[in-house]
Amino acid sequence: MKCGTDFCIGLLAALANWPASALAANDDAPLNYFLHSYGPSSGPAMILGWVMATVCVAVCIIIGVLLVAAMARKRQPADFRDIGHEEEGLAWVYIGTGLSTCVLFALAIYAMITLNAMAKPATAPGLTLAVTGYDWWWKVVYEDEDPDRRFVTANEIHIPVGVPVLIKLDSADVIHAFWVPLLAGKTQMIPGLVNRQWLQADVAGVYRGQCTQYCGVQHAHMALEVIAQESADFKNWQEAQRQKAILPSAAPAADGLKEFMEHCSGCHAIQGTEATGDHGPDLTHLNSRRLLAAGLLTNNPRQVIEWITHAQDIKPGSRMPSIALSSSERADLSAFLATLN
DSSP, rough: HHHHHHHHHHHHHHHHHTTTTHHHTTTSSTTTTTSSSHHHHHHHHHHHHHHHHHHHHHHHHHHHHHHHHHHHOOGGGGGGGOOOHHHHHHHHHHHHHHHHHHHHHHHHEEEEEEEEHHHHHHSSSSSEEEEEETTTTEEEEEEOGGGGOEEESSSEEETTTOOOOEEEEEESSEEEEETTTTOOOOEBBBBBBBBEEOOSSSSSEEEEEEEEEEOOOGGGGGGEEEEEEEHHHHHHHOOOOSOOOOOSSTHHHHHHHHHHHHHHTTTTOOOHHHHHHHOSSSOTTGGOOOTTTTTTEOHHHHHHHHHHHHHHHSSTTSSSSOOOOOHHHHOOOOOOOTTTT
């Protein structure tokens, strides 16, 4: 019995400490490792998941064995007239019900203990973010006591390695759910209600997140990335994000700025310009992001223009309209957007 227990504990420990190279190897299926942990918030949830899965498998096996045994047993006609056999059958029902009740009660207690352990970090959070879910993208606000140091980004969260991060979650429209499986469990995002979650990455890397509450036609294309960086790299990124955009003065980028103000400024903001729209992502540092359209496209000049001109073909039902542009307007707008570093 001890050998079996040691094996289970060793297996869970191995899964919890899956090598960091798995992150890089998992780009094609970024949510495949949801049963592994890279942070103290997700570790207890991962183990709880394995325990629940083990119990479910065991129950299915026991039911299957009993079913096969019942089918294989050949009863004699006299058995059906023997009341004693009925009492024997009820005894099995009583035993099964008693065991099931005890197991479910134990699992409920273990689940509550786990949730309590995950409720707050061991040390005070070193960073606070406010994440708002929209159909179908994520607004991320880096809070600070000094309003001048506060900044906004979208669909991509940067955090320092080894630092607990408090995340305030709400929704601007329907119910969403925030889930970065390698770092934390799921938390609902409900309009008018601010829920809280914390996460921490122990290993630098890119961690995929996903909305897990069905929220409409593009629910499957509402992803985000959490990028964990070493402290110095995170500070450099943070300071760069606080800077306003450097506006171009020469064509074609200057002409592209005019195109942006005409077509895009009603929905998007760029710090340092008169564009202050808040219906879509802040684009001040557009080119610092890896992906576009909440994880649907790779962020490069060709994909950016393709997204602008064919958004409803790429992501039907999204708030982003398809904008008709001439070839010269496309070139100018692309030149301007390429300056948003």
